[in-house]
Amino acid sequence: MRIYEDLRLVQTRLAVLQNALVVVIVLLAGVFWHLQVVRGRYFKTLAENNRSRVVPIAAPRGPLLDRRGRILVENRPSFNIVVRPEHVEDLDDLVRRLSALLRVGEAQIRERLAERASPFRPVVIRQDAPLEDVAALEARHLEFPDVSVDVVPLRSYPLAAAAAHSLGRVGEIQKPQLELDEFAAQKPGDLVGQAGVELQYNRALMGKDGSRRLVVNSRGREVLELVREPPSDGPSLTLTLDQELQVVAERAFGGRAGSAVALDPMSGEILAMTSIPAYDPNEFATGIEPALWQKLTGDPETPLMNRVIQGQYAPGSVFKIVVAAAALEEGVITPRTSFYCPGHLAIYDTVFRCGRPEGHGMVSLHQAIAQSCNVYFYQVGARLEIDRIARWAKRLGLGAPAGVDLPHEASGLVPSSDWKMRTQRVPWYAGETISVTIGQGQVTVTPLQLARLAALVANGGHLVTPHLVKAVGRAARPDAPLDEPRLRPETIAAIRDGMCAVVNEHGTGWRAQLQSVEVCGKTGSSQVVASRVRQPTAHAVLPHGWFVAFAPREHPRIALAVLVEHGGSGGVAAAPVAREILAHFFQEQAAPKPKAPAVAD
Numbered sequence: 001m002r003i004y005e006d007l008r009l010v011q012t013r014l015a016v017l018q019n020a021l022v023v024v025i026v027l028l029a030g031v032f033w034h035l036q037v038v039r040g041r042y043f044k045t046l047a048e049n050n051r052s053r054v055v056p057i058a059a060p061r062g063p064l065l066d067r068r069g070r071i072l073v074e075n076r077p078s079f080n081i082v083v084r085p086e087h088v089e090d091l092d093d094l095v096r097r098l099s100a101l102l103r104v105g106e107a108q109i110r111e112r113l114a115e116r117a118s119p120f121r122p123v124v125i126r127q128d129a130p131l132e133d134v135a136a137l138e139a140r141h142l143e144f145p146d147v148s149v150d151v152v153p154l155r156s157y158p159l160a161a162a163a164a165h166s167l168g169r170v171g172e173i174q175k176p177q178l179e180l181d182e183f184a185a186q187k188p189g190d191l192v193g194q195a196g197v198e199l200q201y202n203r204a205l206m207g208k209d210g211s212r213r214l215v216v217n218s219r220g221r222e223v224l225e226l227v228r229e230p231p232s233d234g235p236s237l238t239l240t241l242d243q244e245l246q247v248v249a250e251r252a253f254g255g256r257a258g259s260a261v262a263l264d265p266m267s268g269e270i271l272a273m274t275s276i277p278a279y280d281p282n283e284f285a286t287g288i289e290p291a292l293w294q295k296l297t298g299d300p301e302t303p304l305m306n307r308v309i310q311g312q313y314a315p316g317s318v319f320k321i322v323v324a325a326a327a328l329e330e331g332v333i334t335p336r337t338s339f340y341c342p343g344h345l346a347i348y349d350t351v352f353r354c355g356r357p358e359g360h361g362m363v364s365l366h367q368a369i370a371q372s373c374n375v376y377f378y379q380v381g382a383r384l385e386i387d388r389i390a391r392w393a394k395r396l397g398l399g400a401p402a403g404v405d406l407p408h409e410a411s412g413l414v415p416s417s418d419w420k421m422r423t424q425r426v427p428w429y430a431g432e433t434i435s436v437t438i439g440q441g442q443v444t445v446t447p448l449q450l451a452r453l454a455a456l457v458a459n460g461g462h463l464v465t466p467h468l469v470k471a472v473g474r475a476a477r478p479d480a481p482l483d484e485p486r487l488r489p490e491t492i493a494a495i496r497d498g499m500c501a502v503v504n505e506h507g508t509g510w511r512a513q514l515q516s517v518e519v520c521g522k523t524g525s526s527q528v529v530a531s532r533v534r535q536p537t538a539h540a541v542l543p544h545g546w547f548v549a550f551a552p553r554e555h556p557r558i559a560l561a562v563l564v565e566h567g568g569s570g571g572v573a574a575a576p577v578a579r580e581i582l583a584h585f586f587q588e589q590a591a592p593k594p595k596a597p598a599v600a601d
Contacts, residue, residue: 073155112124246270339379525568
């Protein structure tokens with residue numbers, strides 16, 4: 001009996017031991033499964049990184065060239081200071097020592113380290129480091145085994161602000177961009193286009209990154225390079241811009257706010273595009289400082305906005321080109337139709353004033369365009385009515401984007417009776433048409449649209465598509481065929497005669513005269529509401545000054561639009577700017593200024 005009891009005790013103890021062994025085995029199996037399956041990829045990567053590493057080599061973006069092959073945007077070598085934090089034993093100590101050596105705040109370094117997407121990804125803590133910092137770090141490389149210097153290409157803009165809005169800028173890719181298909185190949189930290197041509201043609205400009213496969217020691221230090229795959233540079237983009245004309249256009253404004261754009265009237269190639277005030281895209285190449293970004297975005301002068309394609313302004317008397325074209329095409333007037341201008345017109349229970357208080361007397365269409373007679377066009381607009389004006393304005397390219405190869409182009413606005421009923425739920429009043437007739441009221445345009453309108457008159461009625469890129473690499477952009485003329489030859493001839501009189505027959509644009517080339521143009525002044533003024537001064541409430549032009553009269557080679565914000569009348573403010581641009585284009589830099597006629601602007 002006792003033997004039986006002793007056997008039961010032994011069996012009980014064996015069962016407990018067996019159960020304990022089973023539990024231990026299960027636990028070990030779970031741990032092994034977790035290490036090999038759940039975290040297997042992590043330890044595999046860690047092991048690989050203990051003996052080899054692939055280091056990417058950034059591919060330079062393609063350069064931007066002007067129409068003559070001169071550099072507009074290029075790449076220069078720069079030095080990035082990089083930390084590989086996975087092997088750092090005391091990260092806080094490393095941060096303190098780097099901060100002292102590089103004169104960079106500890107908080108800035110820690111912020112960069114906190115942003116890393118992977119524990120094995122190197123972190124750039126200083127972009128475009130100065131040579132003295134690179135030399136100091138290389139001299140102490142034994143003290144900083146986990147810090148290295150990478151040579152990377154950096155975007156450089158020799159013209160600085162002179163072409164900032166057309167060329168654009170680059171910057172570190174943003175989170176919303178990573179979700180877009182066009183940036184599918186990019187990863188966090190990559191530099192991509194953020195504005196202008198740099199953004200519009202980002203994919204074309206990007207090269208293919210190369211790589212280096214290295215053998216490294218347990219500290220991550222390079223021992224041997226196994227394989228090197230060199231990067232492929234992005235292709236160059238040849239633009240339609242002329243570098244010298246671009247600089248002249250900016251200088252012609254003398255620091256005043258405004259914009260100018262010049263086109264080839266036959267092809268739509270953009271020869272110059274300037275928007276003032278601007279910014280220096282070089283400040284964005286390595287990541288802009290938060291304080292400077294806040295200054296730029298909060299500036300009431302809106303230096304980041306491309307006024308040529310995004311600024312929407314009342315066109316003023318330049319719109320009379322559209323009204324004249326509509327009236328001639330609709331048979332409301334002929335080139336010989338005349339009206340008497342006493343300096344005002346009483347219509348629709350309102351007295352509308354002319355720009356010349358004493359009036360112009362009896363004027364034909366030719367004289368009305370040359371002297372910018374409001375009363376003449378009041379009469380014409382009342383006969384046309386708003387819907388016919390709107391239809392022809394849209395036919396001539398207003399109220400819709402011009403189709404330029406730049407992002408975020410505005411459409412402007414061409415009002416109509418349907419538009420007002422749809423948006424405001426009230427009918428159109430005939431008196432509103434009178435204001436629209438001289439380019440005031442609700443109608444708005446962009447400078448590019450008005451340059452396109454000037455090109456249409458210059459080329460015989462064809463609506464061209466403005467564009468900035470002439471060739472990608474060696475592949476030239478094919479010339480787009482001209483569409484059918486939007487106006488009859490007789491209409492074009494009458495408007496062209498009037499525009500040439502504006503400059504050459506004592507008209508409002510006489511300040512744009514050149515000595516050897518006949519310039520044809522149209523002035524305009526658009527009123528500015530008080531809420532839009534930049535400063536509460538008398539100058540700030542002056543109207544915007546417009547001038548559109550083409551030259552020469554026969555076989556035109558250039559069409560342009562100039563806007564000087566708060567400059568006053570277009571003849572005084574904008575025509576001289578246009579003259580400087582045209583004088584350079586036709587190589588008349590030393591031409592004397594025109595003599596003032598005996599008539600007022």
